[in-house]
Amino acid sequence: MKIAILRWSDRRQYGRVQIAHCTHYRCPEIPLAIEEALRLIEQVAPRHYQRVQLHLRYISDTARFDAAYYDNESQTCHINFDVFPKEWLTLEPDHFEWYLVQLAGTIVHEATHARLHANGFAYTNVDRVQHERICHAEEMRFYRKVPGTYYDPAEDMVQPFNPENWLPSWNRTPQEKRELLRKELRRLWEELKVALRE
Numbered sequence: 001m002k003i004a005i006l007r008w009s010d011r012r013q014y015g016r017v018q019i020a021h022c023t024h025y026r027c028p029e030i031p032l033a034i035e036e037a038l039r040l041i042e043q044v045a046p047r048h049y050q051r052v053q054l055h056l057r058y059i060s061d062t063a064r065f066d067a068a069y070y071d072n073e074s075q076t077c078h079i080n081f082d083v084f085p086k087e088w089l090t091l092e093p094d095h096f097e098w099y100l101v102q103l104a105g106t107i108v109h110e111a112t113h114a115r116l117h118a119n120g121f122a123y124t125n126v127d128r129v130q131h132e133r134i135c136h137a138e139e140m141r142f143y144r145k146v147p148g149t150y151y152d153p154a155e156d157m158v159q160p161f162n163p164e165n166w167l168p169s170w171n172r173t174p175q176e177k178r179e180l181l182r183k184e185l186r187r188l189w190e191e192l193k194v195a196l197r198e
């Protein structure tokens with residue numbers, strides 16, 4: 001289902017990664033922001049950029065209940081633009097920089113999940129803390145490489161690893177997941193109807 005939406009969506013390409021714009025139809029700036037984040041990774045962290053290009057097939061604006069997640073089946077980094085701004089072009093330069101670096105760091109984090117999966121490490125209840133620790137460390141390593149203009153990402157964005165941040169996602173019951181998925185599909189459908197009318 002998700003792969004069908006990704007294939008159908010409005011897409012642009014950066015390297016071999018497809019940027020899929022599936023939701024928030026009135027916000028054409030979202031794919032531009034993702035492209036800009038990829039450019040930042042390419043400029044400041046070539047090893048991370050290589051990882052993104054090697055292990056992610058799509059970057060899409062389709063995460064809804066967590067800030068971001070990686071889906072093995074479609075090799076997609078899903079990002080939640082209810083967490084990130086949707087109108088990037090009107091952001092003040094300092095806000096633009098803050099969110100752009102955060103967005104790029106999120107992509108690096110999810111690309112590290114993709115690499116772990118490709119190397120045969122499954123994301124299980126037993127190993128998930130270790131997975132998140134590794135991905136968090138890579139995200140922080142990326143922030144240390146970014147020369148900020150308004151911020152010092154090495155000072156302002158580097159956070160210690162705290163597995164409790166993942167508890168809301170890990171503790172969701174199957175019933176809660178189903179309900180969230182139903183809401184997500186309903187919202188996608190409503191947005192699709194609006195897009196088809198416009």
Ligand SMILES: [Zn+2]
Nearest residue numbers: 109113132135
């Ligand atoms: Zn993660």
